[in-house]
Amino acid sequence: MSNRMEVSRRTFLQASLAAGGGLLLGFELGPAAHAEAASAASDTGFEPNAWLSIADDGTVTVRVASSEMGQGVMTAIPMLVAEELDANWKHVRAEFAPVDPAYTNPRLRSQATGGSTAVRGFWTSVREAGAAAREMLLAAAAQTWAVDVGECRTDAGKVVHTASGRSLEYGALVATAAVQPLPELLFLKDPTEFTLVGQSLPRLDTPAKTDGSAVFGQDVRLPGMLTATVLRCPVFGGKLRRFDAQAAKRIAGVREVLQISSGIAVVADGFWPANLGRDALSVEWDEGPGAELDDDIIRNQFRGAVTGGRVVRNDGDAEAMLAAAADALKAVYEVPFLAHACMEPMNATADVRKDGCDIWAPTQGQTATQQTAMKLTGLPAEKVRVHTTFLGGGFGRRSEVDFIADAVEISIAVGRPVKVIWTREDDIQHDFYRPATYNELAAVLGKNGLPQAWIHRIAGPSILARRFPDRVRDAADFTNIEGAANIPYAIPNVRVSYAMVNPGVPVGFWRSVGSSQNAFITECFLDELAAAAGKDPVEYRRALLVGHPRHENVLELAARKSGWGSPLPPGRYRGIAVAESFASFVAQVAEVSVDAQQGIRVHRVVCAVDCGVTVNPGIIEAQMESGIVYGLTAALKGQITIDRGRVRQSNFNDYPMLTIAEMPSVEVHILPSREDPGGVGEPGTPPIAPAVANAVFAATGRPVRRLPVRL
Amino acid sequence: MVSLIVNGESRKLDIEPSTPLLWALRDALALTGTKYGCGIALCGACTVLVEGQPARACVTPVSSVAGKRITTIEGLSRTGGHAVQRAWVAEDVPQCGFCQSGQILSAVALLERNPDPTDADINAAMSVVLCRCGTYQRIRRAIRVAAADKAAAERS
Incomplete structure (x- = not known):
């Protein structure tokens, strides 16, 4: 225990004996969560309303506050609890936590999942919950055996009396443990003592995701439930003028047609009649001034504003160097709007009654969901319960609440439980898009070929201006400049500016947010500088990464594992990029071939990641693969375009996804680290577009300055 | 009716x-x-x-x-025990999981008509099922595991 970290007892830790005789330990829960827990109580168990509960059969149930959208949080958080609890992993189960302030992610100040913060946000608190339970189980066993607690130890779900060899399973100790005083001090393991954390344990949700039993939002079924679809104005900002529902109402199974905030809802016995009813609506929209908007107008707005942005980083005097330089390098980089295209289109189910409201939703924002329903129903927080389902992808899209509002409004109107299902077309055309941006880059190289000045002027729409206006500081939105203002390279004069231009296309958080475009822009421009200096891209970065060992280490590892500099088969080229995002460091090398007929093919990606302490290497690998595929789809195919105020694309025919046939072989190498955990869900995405684009640059000699990559 | x-x-x-x-x-x-x-x-x-x-x-x-x-x-099976499902569990394929029913049933059909598929066969059969989470690499591995498993079962 000597090297264990001592943490003071937290006032919010509580223990109690539950009805069925189990140990309940966790943060104090508010009334809504207690109500839900009571309804879920079984005869043999106890109220499963805390971070952790142990049943008398030894089953450990961990309540996961974050949403499971594929990133593996439903396995990672239980691993952290089980590690400090010294649980038998075979006895560990996971379930979704209810909505309650107790489950607030401290990094987000909300019960929400985003910004790759789940493990980072709960890293300490859930381990403390496990450690406290363990102390109480130890005390319970010592009391049972009438021995000193110091003579006992825990081991994989049981307490052992070292001298006598006697042991008791946790399940047999829960009643005694529950009446033990809370430990005055908690001891957290040193990472060198971890036995579960650091192992590639299989995901707890895999069985349910291979036999059809996992319940996604789309799968929620309630007695008396109706299904709705909503027809929205295709033009952003447009309004309903009038509609005729006669034909829709004649369709068998259609129950009601009504107007809600977002459009016209057709409510029916199932999705299919609702969808037919929607097709049969006759509608007149007031498209408003937004109907004029198109890509050219947006681009001109960006171009007109780009030089007048707010300066967000200003080292030295880059502008003066640029003005004085005869041979500055200049380039314009552009990225398009992107839709999230979660495999599960948006949906939510609401049951609004006079006495309360229940919402079942694949949501990344339990607090926001609850608040949306409170506003629409007038009910207090304790009457609004949120039941989180599995999410068929999230990527930031499900941090929004538009689909929640649809379900709540319709349920209020029809007085029954209602599931609203968006079509794929709705999902693509009514998203909150990854911002398109327009970027002017300029650099001045010194005699040694290394940049002496770097200027990056960004123009584009702000996510925070809509979502969190109070977090916009002096017209600067940190999400637009992440990955740009913090470039790690040793350049004496750096000037980065951001001009906020909001043309009226809704924008939102998209996997890796600002870094998703800024890594492309900065890492590709850096390759342009390296080429101008006649330097190898890896050498060039190495020379500039002074004082940034974590960047440098992933760069070196990716370069080495990819065989950087070694001969390739004819027609193949490599590109490299490195990016820090969400406190993790990732470098990727892409091997690409370019062919006039076959286009761009990515054959192999080598990925090196330093994400601090590793909780589950198998999941980290999967998340790197996932981030790469998500970013590769964007780099090679992704583009939302605007015409007459509406989105041109509508489904996978015109907003295509990467297929298995296009999947490169991906190798992930994790750097061992004892740093605090970094994010894992998003950091795999930023480097892939620039790695591929830099390989294409190497192949063609022409820099790639726009996405998607075109030859 | x-x-x-x-x-x-x-x-x-x-x-x-x-x-x-x-x-x-x-x-x-x-x-x-x-x-x-x-x-x-x-x-x-x-x-x-x-x-x-x-x-x-x-x-x-x-x-x-x-x-x-x-x-x-x-x-597909009463207890998730079809060879393809077992391979999916062994390779820990799913992430969000939403597409996996379609992936698994497509793989079942592929292996029924082609017990030993090449990469090209897998690509051709499976490209019609999209996965936004990027589980493709593990899907490939799982299909090979299931194919080997079925071949071993038939030999014994």
């Missing part, structure tokens, strides 16, 4: 004959393992087996499969 044979059971449905099989399964029969992803046969999330062949339930009128044997993910 439309009669279907779903997962070995005869089911009679009072349903509009043009209704896509997907919604008959999900809304009328409560078999929600088959997913709606695009509605126009482009993503494969709704893949089921009709007489052993993969079919896109979202564009298959229920009347067109009357009397035919339909297998959904729920009917």
